[in-house]
Amino acid sequence: MKKLFIIAIILLSAINCFSQENIKTHLFLGKWLMAEVKDAEIFEEWNTNSAGDIAGTSYYVKNGKESVNEILSLESEEGNLNYCAIVFSQNDGNKICYRLKEYDDKENIFVFENLNHDFPKRIIYKFQDFDNLSVRTEDDNKGNDFKFTRVEGLINFYYLKGKILKKPFVNKIGKEVPGIYDYFFEVQGEKYFIRNFKNNESLQIEDYLEKELIFQVSFHEGLWDSDDNNHQSRVGKYVKIYLH
Template identity: 35%
Template sequence: MSVGSVQAAEKIVPPPDTVEKLAWLTGCWLVDGAEPGTGEQWSTAAGGTILGASRTVKGGKTTEFEFVQIRITEPGQLAYIVQPSGKAPVIFNLLRQDKPREFIFANLDNDFPSRIIYRHDSDRILHASITGTLKGKFTTIDFPMTRTHCDAVSNERAR
């Protein structure tokens, strides 16, 4: 089966009742093996929305950042809406929920990424990944993360 026919066969699923099903994202997550400060921070669910921000630090400087909303959109679809490094927002609708703590969002019109996956393995371990076509080749980039206190980066700099 070709990638195109697999994508065509996948259906968007009905959203969960509320964004609270993703409440386990709340807090701060550092990307394992990356420079200090590289990771994600997620708000608590309120008003039907979870807000997030991510930052990539290389050579002691922020090289990339994203602002994210997870919310139910007007058509009633749970969506991951990302605005990368000040660019226009891109909407990824919930494609499927494989387990209570694994969510796959997709925008098959977006080359890279076309899918964003969040899997919560334990209270302290999160696996995020992005997949899609990058430079003509199907690519997956993994972001293993560990929960931290949100003031951990500030405390590191104070030392």
């Protein structure tokens, strides 16, 4: 019985333990507009500092005036990822943190929980795709649902830790083309095509292959292989990347 109890503890610990290196927190980055709001615009905006830490604000714009509601952050503590918020009108302005209890890397769902807080006890972020987000705040009896759309795109630069990968170019029929390669930026288990690579030291992209570094990254969507819409090109999400 004692052995079974120990095994159960180990299993429960494994369930609630996430490798933060593979948690796709970079999906939070950008400016998000809440849908179906009358008489005002409500935004949530996330950014990084030069160390790669992620923080944000929740604010609304009404009659041309901007007012901040919350200061947000994603923080690491003793190997755990916490979602923290300072709501100026609540809790005497003290920071309240929610621990990441569930994470689905396929569906991009983050469930943060703090059972000691009155409401909400859980905050759930679900990224339906790169540009659409749903957020739910709830306790065991009720909940509120919000939908957000990314606005202005990820036109800013963000400091992200990742590595550059080199992959053989594969044509439309699935055949590798000798001597031609694509480069991808891998961050938190997600790979993005690299549209360009620039640095201040006249070094080549090959010098940075497979090295875990902090890069300055901007996210885009469009043609991969050409700037001309009249030319055939792959299309999708891509990054421009600079050495930090």
